[in-house]
Amino acid sequence: MNKLHISTIINGDAQEFLCDPTATLLDVLRDGIGLTGTKEGCASGDCGACTVVLDGQMVCSCLVLAAEAQGRTVATIEGVAEGAMLHPVQRQFLEHGALQCGFCTPGFIVAAKALLDRNPNPTETEIRYWLAGNLCRCTGYDKIVRAVMDAAAELRQERMPA
Amino acid sequence: MNAPQKQDGFQVVGTRPVRPDGVDKVTGKALYGTDFKAPGMLQGAVLRSPHPHARIRAIDTRKAEALPGVKAVVTGRDFPSLQSLIMAVGESASDIVHVARNCLALDKVLYEGHAVAAVAATSPEIAREAAALIEVDYEVLPHVLGLEEALADDAPLLHDDVFTKGVSPRPDKPSNASMRVEMGKGDVDAALAGAAVVVSGRYTMEPVHQGYIEPHACVASWNADGQAQIWCSSQGHFAIRSLTASTLGIPQADIRVTPLEIGGGFGGKTTVYLEPVAMLLSRKAGRPVRLAMSREDVFRASGPAPGAVIDVRIGADADGMLVAAEVDFKYHSGAYPAITAHSGVSSAVGHYRIANTRLIGWEVLCNRPATKAYRAPGAPQVNFAVESAIDEIAGKLGMDPLELRLKNAVAPGDPQTSGVPFGMIGWIECLEAARAHPHWSAPLGPNQGRGVAGGYWGNYGGPSTASVSLGEDGSVLVTTGSPDIGGSRAAMAIMAAEVLEVPYEKVRCTIADTASIGFSMVTGGSRVTFATGKAVVDAANMVKDTLRERAARMWGVAAADVEWRDGAAHCTGGDKAGESMAIGTIAARAIFAGGPVSAEAAINAAGWLPGFGVHICDTEVDAETGQVRVVRYTAIQDVGRAIHPDYVEGQMQGGAVQGIGWALNETYIYNAQGKLDNPGFLDYRMPVASDVPMIDTVMVEVPNPDHPFGVKGVGEVPIVPPLAAVANAVARATGVRMHDLPLSPDRVYAALHPEG
Amino acid sequence: MTATAYHAPETIEQAVALLAGNPSARPLSGGTDLIVQMRSGRIAPAAVIDLKRIAGLSGVRRVGDGFAIGAATPCTALKDHAELAAAWPGVVEAANLIGSVQVRNRATMAGNLCNASPAADSVPALVAANATCLIAGPDGQREVPVAAIPQAPGRTSLAPGEFLVEIRLPARGVGDGDAYLRSIPRTEMDIAVVGAGANLTVDAEGRCTAARIALGAVAPTVVLVADAGAALVGSRFDDAAFAALAEAVKAACHPIDDKRGTIAYRKAMAAVLARRVVLTALKRAGAAA
Missing domain, CATH: 3.30.365.10 (Aldehyde oxidase/xanthine dehydrogenase, molybdopterin binding domain)
Structure with a gap:
């Protein structure tokens, strides 16, 4: 196999890896680098469990070739908390019981954070459409949407000038 | 909302603390089925049948075995010879011979996607390449998918050793009808003849899938001394142990199963598909082996819930007292016998006092994956038909549909379908809570209709x-x-x-x-x-x-x-x-x-009690396109006692939305060649966040006296009422009663525009 | 297993050379169709040519009074371009109905076009808009109408070595308006059962002076329904014009029965969506007038 040598920044740290030309970013994150928080639910871009942020844009890592990550930055669920400090989206998911099995949760949290990073005050409808690419089969979405709304409110508070 | 608060004298019960495994799950640390790695682990791949029904004449694995990096290849012949043994696992029971054959076919493949061989290799790519090199000589047989077609005299027979259970005398010819269940009492025909109003109808649906987001996966390591370890996600690692040990003919104590976090199950992860195969590969290779399904594998080869054809006749007197009910239904067993019809029969009309009932259920074998439990297995299908018919009776009598249900609702002490009296159930309390809920009396907008339905599940x-x-x-x-x-x-x-x-x-x-x-x-x-x-x-x-x-x-x-x-x-x-x-x-x-x-x-x-639920659904129907939108939804349920209310509400909300999906868009679609046409989330259309509103919940608490805190099971009840709640709402929004699920836009359009 | 190579050329010429030298090589921009097809084994290209590192292939440019959209521009970037979104709201909304936000952050209109699905969401809007595309190949560059690209499901008119460099949208004037609507079973994440794009010009009296109506998922390729446009031109969007529109649309539909919809439903929806999409485009044309 003619492996490619790829240099990236993952969750703020320089990361190099070797990959097959057809390996997806999801394959490499999970099996190569060991970041298994990013999940595979469909491998076709229909469930959002593999959502990561690539150069500031959230994408399905199953629909990105690992080779495309050359020189780019990747943010995964493992980088959402700052050290031991959970991100408000993570904390609100816990406070609301917005996860049951938890398998879709990393994808939802990465996607919700991406929404709040660009829209600090989304409506319920905006949240639902933004998250339409993330399937959850356990919760019926109710508590997830409420958690995101409350995380948005919390972040707005934090951002208010003292 | 989240502050611990005292309730009914409890200090902790009824509060909403953060779950102990929560931080692991919001930070990506929790390990699920495919997250676990064993040192030296090989990667497996499964070769699956392209045919819905075929005899296996021969399998040639030599090319696969010769591929560099391949460490083991197994087929159905690697299982030991097995004697029939029925093993009960949770809500289903299976013959371990069938469990083994479903893991790897032996003489026949019975559905598209049926596993026929498996490979372990040093990489997933090599394993897949090797699987593709396995040559299977198939004698393709005629296949059958439909319930009525499978029961026809000239239907292709799936098993020549299955004789219909539940009929006497025992049939002398094998049949695709694996089981008939009948319960009932009184004189249905006489009571219907004297009824003031009788409604009848045939209701249908295709199989649906549990739709858990995590595909099945396991790692197995079987040592030379006969001891083994399995790491997998399942709804019960003891069931994985017993089924794996039984199908491989080894002592249970030789297998240690370590549960990984499970990414959803809903009944679908109560059996083995991969574990015995991974064990066989591991024994041959002498190394740990991982097997994982793709999403397509999950749809094609794990166990969906049965589709159904349900004939219903229900009669009431002029005051709205139900006098008789006849329910005759057929459920898909799929490739191997199932027992879902039992719960279909016992839960069909058990929530009403009806003196005369005839309840008949059939299990029907056909060339589809073997059906498995899905949340209240067997109840939602028949409940859809019965609760639709009840709604029609209310319409014919001009009665409020909740009042009609209240008038006929069973109370503690009333007999269940089995004859055993109900314990401290809370069905009437749920109906009363529905009547008192602001949703029930809220005004409706244009093109909107409100449906209600109730149902129950026995729990365990x-x-x-x-x-x-x-x-x-x-x-x-x-x-x-x-x-x-x-x-x-x-x-x-x-x-x-x-x-x-x-x-x-x-x-x-x-x-x-x-x-x-x-x-x-x-x-x-x-x-x-x-x-x-x-x-x-x-x-x-x-x-x-x-x-x-x-x-x-x-x-x-x-x-x-x-x-x-x-x-x-x-x-x-x-x-x-x-x-x-x-x-x-x-x-x-x-x-x-x-x-x-x-x-x-x-x-x-012992001492479990059934749970009852009532769901109220408002739909808005675009008559020009047939689009149905759920605009408001309330789920009311007797939960006994909510230990952690967030997760009780979560069960109710999740079950309701699964039911909404079942009602509106989810369905297995097979083509004429017997192949699944929609084995992915793109065309198996589960609800996405923008499809549904908030799901309001009302937890009614009628405590179970046989549990220290009053607990009744809550997980399954909430998928029982939604099918009819949605259909009744559509009927009231459009004036047209639809009998066939799902109520997808093309079907609703066709129903509203019979002229074409 | 055939080994697939990955290349990320930095010039159009390099990309052409790589594609021309390898008949099964496939260009990659968003990858949301290509990678799925590779994973499923439907295609096994000898090489994947990533276009995103070619200067100028990503982003939206003004070209005179019109727009040029680089082939590697993701759909969400179109929404962020205020002038484009104001001039061609129908095209931009069509592109932003594809898949999910995750998918649209990768997927491109050029890919949507070259995947040659009859149900591609952005294509009816582009055809209605009379968009063209610039194609690079071994013989240099050529410009063709968008409608000339898809030939059949999964097949395009691109010659070996050719790839799409940019999509060009004409200038907008007073009284112009466009829109796109589709029919799907859910609210998101579905392939169009039927799609309809409309592009109108309305004069100061409210009379239609030009109309292009294009339909998706009702024929092997997206179709421009000339009779539907003709039914509107000269009218003030009265009932008779809409009736003629519906008839023209139904006559142009040659759909199939499949897992996503029946023939009868697709024909009926084409007529419903055509009327609705014209009304939306009309509102926009009126707002512009």
Whole structure:
């Protein structure tokens, strides 16, 4: 196999890896680098469990070739908390019981954070459409949407000038 | 909302603390089926049948075996020869011969996607390439997919050794009808003849899938001495152990199954598909082997819920008293016999007092994947037909549909379908809560209609083991064998904290492997908080008794002179009266004064009670396009007692949305060649976040007297009413009654525009 | 297993050379169709040519009064371009109905076009808009109408070595308006059962002076329904014009029965969506007038 040598920044740290030309970013994150928080639910871009942020844009890592990550930055669920400090989206998911099995949760949290990073005050409808690419089969979405709304409110508070 | 608050005299029960496994799951640390890696692990691939029905003449694996990197290839011939043995696992029972054949076909493939061979290799790519090199010589046979077609005299026969169970005399010819179940009482025909109003109809649906987001996956490692380990996500690692041991003919004690976190199951992860195959590969290769399904594999080759054809006739008198009900239905078994018809028959009309009933269910074999449990298995299908018909009766009589249901609702003491009286059920309380809910009387907008439906599920108890032990500092460890799919660790910790009167944060809950705790039945049947919860409470009470004894010994008083309060022993008699000793103090000293404090309860939990639910649904129908939008939804359910209300509401909301999906868009679509046309989330259309509104919940609490805190199962009930609640709402929005699910836009359009 | 190579050329010429030298090589921009097809084994290209590192292939440019959209521009970037979104709201909304936000952050209109699905959401809007595309190949560059690209499901008119460099949208004037609507079973994440794009010009009296109506998922390729446009031109969007529109649309539909919809439903929806999409475009044209 003619492996490619790829240099990236993952969750703020320089990361190099070797990959097959057809390996997806999801394959490499999970099996190569060991970041298994990013999940595979469909491998076709229909469930959002593999959502990561690539150069500031959230994408399905199953629909990105690992080779495309050359020189780019990747943010995964493992980088959402700052050290031991959970991100408000993570904390609100816990406070609301917005996860049951938890398998879709990393994808939802990465996607919700991406929404709040660009829209600090989304409506319920905006949240639902933004998250339409993330399937959850356990919760019926109710508590997830409420958690995101409350995380948005919390972040707005934090951002208010003292 | 999240602040602990006292309720009904409880300190911890009824509060909403953060679940113990929560941080792992919001940070990506939790390990699920495909997240686990064993040193030296090989990657497996499964070759699956392209034909829905074919005889396997020969399998040639030589090319696959010759491929560099391939370490093992197995086929159905690698299983030992097996004798028929029915094993009950949670809500289903299977013959282990069929379980083995479903893992790897032997003589025949019975559905597209049926596994025929498997490979272990040094990489997934090599494994897949090798699987493609396996040559299977098939004699393609005619296939049959439909329920009525499979029962026709000239239908292709799936099994020549299956004779219809439940008919006498025993048939002398094999049949695709694997089972007939009949229950009933009275004289249905006479009662219908005298009824003021009779409605009848045929209702249909295709199979649907549980739709858990995590595909099946496992790692198996089988050593030369016969001992093995399996790491997998499932609804019950003890079931994985027993089914794997039985199909491989080895002692259960030789297999240690370690549960990984499970990414959803809903009944679909109560059996084995991969584990015995991974074991066989591992034995041949001498290394651990991972097998994982793709999403397409999951749809094609795991167990969906049966589709159905249901004929219903129900009659009522002029006052709206139901006088007779006849329900005759057929369910898909798929490739191997199933037993879902039992619960279909027993739950069909059991929520109403009806003097005359004839309830008949058939299990029908056909060239589809073997159906498996899906949340209240067998109930939603038949409930859809019955609750649609009840709504029609209300319409014909001009009665309010809730009043009609209230008038006929069963109460504690009324006989169930089996004849056994109902215990402390809360069905009438749910109907009354629905009537009092603001949703029921809220105004509707243009093109909107409001539907209501009710239903129930029997729930279950059964065997569970739990242990409670103390750290030397008095912190509490709860250990169970019940996989946590929806927050049950939190419920277990809450119950232990309540018994020991310690803060929730002092209690941690672990799910142990099969070698580290005694047997527990699967997480299914809405049984864990009830049955495993009972075991936890028993074990916690034993620990509490031990703590009192140890304190008494330390004080030199009788145990009767020590009472337990607020997480501490209090001396009430003798010369130490008035003294107290906190749990941590006792635990630290107890180790050397009587030994470590630990207790295990292994119980067969009895006293479970059925749960009832009523759902109210508002839909808005675009008559020009047939689009149905659920605009408001309320789920009301008797939960007995909500131990952790967030996760009880979560069950109700999740079940309701699964039901909405079943009602509106989810369906298996097979083409004329017998191949699944929609084996992915793109065309198997589960609800996305923008498809549904908030799901309002009302937790009615009619406590179960046979559980220390009043728990009734809650997980399955909420998928029973939604199919009819949605269909009734569409009927009221459009004036057209639809009998065939799903109510997808093209079908609704066709119903509203019969002229074309 | 055939090994697939990955190349990320930095010039159009390099990309052409790589594609021309390898008949099964496939260009990659968003990858949301290509990678799925590779994973499923439907295609096994000898090489994947990533276009995103070619200067100028990503982003939206003004070209005179019109727009040029680089072939590697993701759909969400179109929404962020205020002038484009104001001038061609129908095209931009069509592109932003594809898949999910995750998918649209990668997927491109050029890919949507070259995947040659009859149900591609952005294509009816582009055809209605009379968009063209610039194609690079071994013989240099050529410009063709968008409608000339798809030939059949999965097949395009691109010659070996050719790839799409940019999509060009004409200038907008007073009284112009466009829109796109589709029919799907859910609210998101579905392939169009039927799609309809409309592009109108309305004069100061409210009379239609030009109309292009294009339909998706009703024929092997997206179809421009000339009769539907003709039914509107000269009218003031009265009932008779809409009736003629519906008839023209139904006559142009040659759909199939499949898992996503029946023939009868697709025909009926084409007529419903055509009327609705014209009304939306009309509102926009009126707002512009």
